[in-house]
Amino acid sequence: MMKLFAAVLLMAAVVNSQMTCRLKQHGIPNEWVGLRDTTGKCLQEMRNQVQMEINASNIYLAMAAHFSRDLINRPGFAEHFFKSAREEREHGRKLIEYLSMRGQLTKDVTELIQLIDVDVKIDSGVDALRQALELETKVTQSIRSLIKTCEKSSPSWYHLSDWLITEYLEEQLTGERDLAGKLSTLTKMMDSQGAIAEFLFDKQL
Ligand SMILES: [Fe+2]
Numbered sequence: 364m365m366k367l368f369a370a371v372l373l374m375a376a377v378v379n380s381q382m383t384c385r386l387k388q389h390g391i392p393n394e395w396v397g398l399r400d401t402t403g404k405c406l407q408e409m410r411n412q413v414q415m416e417i418n419a420s421n422i423y424l425a426m427a428a429h430f431s432r433d434l435i436n437r438p439g440f441a442e443h444f445f446k447s448a449r450e451e452r453e454h455g456r457k458l459i460e461y462l463s464m465r466g467q468l469t470k471d472v473t474e475l476i477q478l479i480d481v482d483v484k485i486d487s488g489v490d491a492l493r494q495a496l497e498l499e500t501k502v503t504q505s506i507r508s509l510i511k512t513c514e515k516s517s518p519s520w521y522h523l524s525d526w527l528i529t530e531y532l533e534e535q536l537t538g539e540r541d542l543a544g545k546l547s548t549l550t551k552m553m554d555s556q557g558a559i560a561e562f563l564f565d566k567q568l
Contacts, residue, residue, distance in 0.1 A: 396466035405513040405520050406467060410475060412509055413458045417476055419498055420451035425483040426491055439568030440488055488561045489553060492546040499542060503535040
């Protein structure tokens with residue numbers, strides 16, 4: 364057991380050391396790096412958003428696995444959440460690419476993505492849709508806060524704010540509306556048809 368623990372610690376150390384760039388800068392000019400923020404809040408919130416998107420992806424992956432179980436067997440829900448997981452991972456990737464494009468990933472990226480435990484418990488399809496809507500609401504609030512922080516930073520990161528509004532806020536708002544609509548439909552179906560409603564709804568997903 365101790366050997367296994369030591370091996371895990373060693374692996375973590377190797378992974379961490381691989382994530383840290385030890386190359387010298389070799390006097391390469393860095394004046395082009397425009398994202399200079401006196402408080403550092405915008406950059407920190409941007410990095411937090413990467414983690415939030417990856418966490419959301421893992422939560423959706425757990426939901427998809429739940430609906431894929433033979434005892435649950437809801438292929439429509441499973442596919443819906445597998446797709447959501449892929450989208451969230453893509454959101455995280457795009458944020459990382461933006462940071463790279465603005466010269467913010469030239470040093471240490473060790474803390475950019477942390478592994479966290481995913482604690483997902485689902486009672487039903489309605490419950491899963493409600494949890495997904497709550498999750499997306501939190502993500503939207505986080506992106507709104509990020510945009511506000513970056514606009515207020517000195518100097519203003521107006522390009523980043525514009526990019527976040529165009530690329531992220533639009534998708535968040537339509538995604539929330541879609542989930543709210545699905546939740547409303549399934550809830551009404553369950554009220555009138557009972558348990559068979561979830562089976563029928565799953566076929567439509
Ligand atoms: Fe997202």
